[in-house]
Amino acid sequence: MFEATRLNQRNDTRQKLFRFGLGTMTGLLILPVVLILGTLIYKGAPVISFEFLFTGPTKGMTAGGIFPALLGTILLVVVALLASVPLGIAAAIYLSEYASDNWFTRAINLAIINLAGVPSIVHALFGVGAFVIFFQFGTSILAASLTLAIMTLPVVIVATRESLQAVPMAFREACWNMGATRWQTIRRVVLPNAITGILTGVILEVSRTAGETAPIMFTGAAFFLPLLPQDVFDQTMALSLHLFVVSTQVPGMPENLPFGVALVLISMVLLMNSLSIALRMYLRGKKKW
């Protein structure tokens, strides 16, 4: 009764072939990730030490640590977040909760999508023109961070808008029906249920901001500085640029040092990504409807 016909056999063979093919493709995809991480850890891990993380470079950057660059990246990210998070969340709330669907909102949405597609080197040039020259911030942490903020604004806006729109419409209608204003509804029902999604977006923004090189090269990051920055109008070193410098610009560089820098940078990004994954899992566990 259940003997395989020739057609059954052919279908079965075909499905095995496809499973193998698709599986191989997937395997190939993981390969670069494993290779990159493996190389970085193998070659970079021996360099990592307390000294490496918390002292400055010495001997023309061929020895010593990366503390100024590490601190600089953290500073750049923090100032960028201070600018982009309030702005992005405000815009997303307006677009999702207030704006009606007309040509103006559609134009804004289009602008946001296009902003996300602008190459980072173009952002860099815009940053030079706008912040360094026009606003006269000079090449400084402020100018570099604002450039980064504008570049990552779409990430915050899109993530926030999506988590706001994931809150069912019925909740809003129930609130409006009992006489709540739009803001009361947002404040009491929509935002508390979207906040984890918004946080996930912000963290992803951090990891993107930390890794960028082009936008900060001309706006505020320096090759080498003997002193730590004193305020946001100073220049700073940054991990991503430091990595570029030590790998290509300095003769006589010990082989392992650039790998150490890269390992620190990628660890920061991975740490942030894991945090965002953990948050999302927490969110799923806490889902309230």
Place this chain on the structure above:
Amino acid sequence: MVGAGAVPLTEETVPGQVKLGVRDLRISYNHVTALEDVNFDIHEHEIFGIIGPANAGKTSFLKAINRMDMFTPEMKVEGKITFNSVDVSRIRNVYGLRSRIGVVFPLPVGLPLSIYDNVALSPRLRGQNNRAELDIIVERCLTRAALWDEVKDRLDSLGSMLSGGQQQRLTIARALSQDPEMLMLDEFSIAVDPVTTMRIEDVLKELRKEVTIILVTNLVQQARRLADRTAFFLDGRCVEVGITEDLFTGEVKDQRTRDYVEGRFG
């Protein structure tokens, strides 16, 4: 029954007066008529039933009363609806209007807040933040909605995680926490088991002493059990308004009303 902190819409209303007046109402979406020819008065402390098949315009009618057309740009309301003799289209403070009218939806909407916060939300929106006062309101409303005994030990758990029938009673408690003058129920029993339905119906019979109730229902017999008068909506028109019992005993103007209540279509 004017809620704490709410501004009266008009001078003191007298029981038995017209609570809601509807004249030549026409509702359309993108110029397509959804409901027209609606003319009737709903009196205070009356349970007014609205029956009719899907797409008859029943829900649009409730939305128009509450000025929810504000949130639906393509929805247009013409004609006149008065609440406490005030034309609702002229009310600037729509929040004052909505807070006087409690709404219960077909599918229970337990907000993703604790049971306590669900019921305390409306008083809080009006600025009531005194915990002791809120405790009293929450207990009173949950008791009146016949839910208190089932949830009194877990007021901190999520309202949206209750069973369907419990959530629907929670939404009724929430509507009552508004201290409403009128309650609008839109097919409240769709997602509720028969036993809970009967319990809620008993609650409604009690509530009529204090509030005016509009009961939109897909169950003809439910209208017969509860409503003093009933309107029959069909294909975007109000075909018939009358004493509920008359619709069932054949005192009807329109044959279609009779066919509908006897289950020949719809």
